[in-house]
Amino acid sequence: MKKKTWIALGVISLVIIMISVSVYRQVLAKGPTVKTTEIQQEEISSLLMVPGTVKLQDEQIVYAAPDKGELKELLVDEGQTVKKGAVLAKLQNPQLELEMEQNKIAIESANLKINQIDKKIKQLKDKEKTLSDQVGKEEAKKQLAPELEQLEMEKKLANLDLKQTGLQKDIIIKRQAELEIKSTIDGVVLAAKKPDSASSTGAMADPILHIGKLEGMTASGLLSEYDTLKVSSGQKVIIKSDAIQGQEWQGEITKIAIIPEQSQAGLQSGSQAVQYPVTVKISGDTKTLKPGFQVIMEIETDKKSAMVLPIDAVHDDGDKPYVFIVMDGKAQKQSVKTGITSGEKIEILEGVSKGEKVIVNGPDNLKNGLEVTVK
Incomplete structure (x- = not known):
C-alpha cells in the first residue's frame, strides 16, 4: 500500500514539474513585455541651464567702520520693519568732537583777526582825514598808502583762512551726520548686532x-x-x-553684464575663463525662497519644430546614441543622430522613421534580437 502511495506522489510531482517547465517556456518564448511609442513632430526649445544664487533685489548692508566712529547704540532689532530714512544706529567719534572744537576756535580766531584789521583800517582812514587838513588830500593819501595796502592784504589772508575753516566745518558736519546710520530703503532688519573686537578688524567681518x-x-x-x-x-x-x-518660479532676465567678472587669482594666472554675470528678476510668491539659496535657471534659447522621442527611449553607452525598435516581435538596435534636448523630449535627426515602434523604458536585459511582447 505504501509503495503505491509513493508511486502516485512521484507521478503527481513529475506532472507538476512538466507543467511548470511548459509554462516557463511559453513565458520565455514571449519575451519581456515592453512599452513602445512613435516619433512625433512637436515644437521644442533648447534650454540653457545656469546655476545661480538667490539674492535680495533691494538691500542695505552696513559694516563696522572704525575710521567713521565706534558703534554707540543699535536702535533696531532683527525682524523689525523700518521705513526709508529711519535712524538704525548711532556712532561716536571723540576725535571728530575734538576736531569740531578746534574748528570753532579757528573760526572765532579768524573773525577776531578780521575785526581787528577792520578797526586798524578805520583808524588809518581817520588819520588820513586829519592829515589832509595839514598837507592836502593827495599827499595824505600818498603817505598812508603803504600801510593801508598792508592792512588790506592782511584782511584778504584772514578772509581766506576764514573760508578754509568754513570748508573744514562743512566736512566735519557731514562726518557728524554720518554718525547716524539711516535706512536707505523700506524693508526688514535681517541682522543687527554689535561687532566684536575680532570681527571688526578682520577681512571677513560680519555686517x-x-x-x-x-x-x-x-x-x-x-x-x-x-x-x-x-x-x-x-x-x-x-x-x-x-x-x-516640486516647485518652480517664473523669472525674466533684467541685466547681462557688459564687462566679464574677474577675480584677482584669475588676473594673476591669466587662465581665468571669461564669465559674464546675469541677473534674473523672480516673479510670483517667493516666501519660501531665502537669500543664498542655490537654484538652477532654465533659460529658453531656441524654439523650433522637430521630430522627437521621449528621452527615456534613447540610450547612450558612450559610443553612439541608439534606440530599440520592435520588428517582427524582436528588439532591433538602431543607431540615431540626436539634436537638442527639451525637458523630457529629445530631437531625433536621423535613424527613426514615422510609424516605427520605439521601445520606451525597456528592461535592463534588453538586447539586440531579443523577443519582446508589446503591451
Missing part, C-alpha cells in the same frame, strides 16, 4: 546691520562668452531649487 526688501528677489549667475550670444534682457526663465522640491 552690523542688514536691511532687505523681502518682496522682491533676484537670482544671479554667470554666462560663458558663447552663452551670452544666446540670451538677452527680457527673456523668460524658469527657476528651480533642490531645497524646495
Whole structure:
C-alpha cells in the first residue's frame, strides 16, 4: 500500500514539474513585455541651464567702520520693519568732537583777526582825514598808502583762512551726520548686532546691520562668452531649487553684464575663463525662497519644430546614441543622430522613421534580437 502511495506522489510531482517547465517556456518564448511609442513632430526649445544664487533685489548692508566712529547704540532689532530714512544706529567719534572744537576756535580766531584789521583800517582812514587838513588830500593819501595796502592784504589772508575753516566745518558736519546710520530703503532688519573686537578688524567681518526688501528677489549667475550670444534682457526663465522640491518660479532676465567678472587669482594666472554675470528678476510668491539659496535657471534659447522621442527611449553607452525598435516581435538596435534636448523630449535627426515602434523604458536585459511582447 505504501509503495503505491509513493508511486502516485512521484507521478503527481513529475506532472507538476512538466507543467511548470511548459509554462516557463511559453513565458520565455514571449519575451519581456515592453512599452513602445512613435516619433512625433512637436515644437521644442533648447534650454540653457545656469546655476545661480538667490539674492535680495533691494538691500542695505552696513559694516563696522572704525575710521567713521565706534558703534554707540543699535536702535533696531532683527525682524523689525523700518521705513526709508529711519535712524538704525548711532556712532561716536571723540576725535571728530575734538576736531569740531578746534574748528570753532579757528573760526572765532579768524573773525577776531578780521575785526581787528577792520578797526586798524578805520583808524588809518581817520588819520588820513586829519592829515589832509595839514598837507592836502593827495599827499595824505600818498603817505598812508603803504600801510593801508598792508592792512588790506592782511584782511584778504584772514578772509581766506576764514573760508578754509568754513570748508573744514562743512566736512566735519557731514562726518557728524554720518554718525547716524539711516535706512536707505523700506524693508526688514535681517541682522543687527554689535561687532566684536575680532570681527571688526578682520577681512571677513560680519555686517552690523542688514536691511532687505523681502518682496522682491533676484537670482544671479554667470554666462560663458558663447552663452551670452544666446540670451538677452527680457527673456523668460524658469527657476528651480533642490531645497524646495516640486516647485518652480517664473523669472525674466533684467541685466547681462557688459564687462566679464574677474577675480584677482584669475588676473594673476591669466587662465581665468571669461564669465559674464546675469541677473534674473523672480516673479510670483517667493516666501519660501531665502537669500543664498542655490537654484538652477532654465533659460529658453531656441524654439523650433522637430521630430522627437521621449528621452527615456534613447540610450547612450558612450559610443553612439541608439534606440530599440520592435520588428517582427524582436528588439532591433538602431543607431540615431540626436539634436537638442527639451525637458523630457529629445530631437531625433536621423535613424527613426514615422510609424516605427520605439521601445520606451525597456528592461535592463534588453538586447539586440531579443523577443519582446508589446503591451
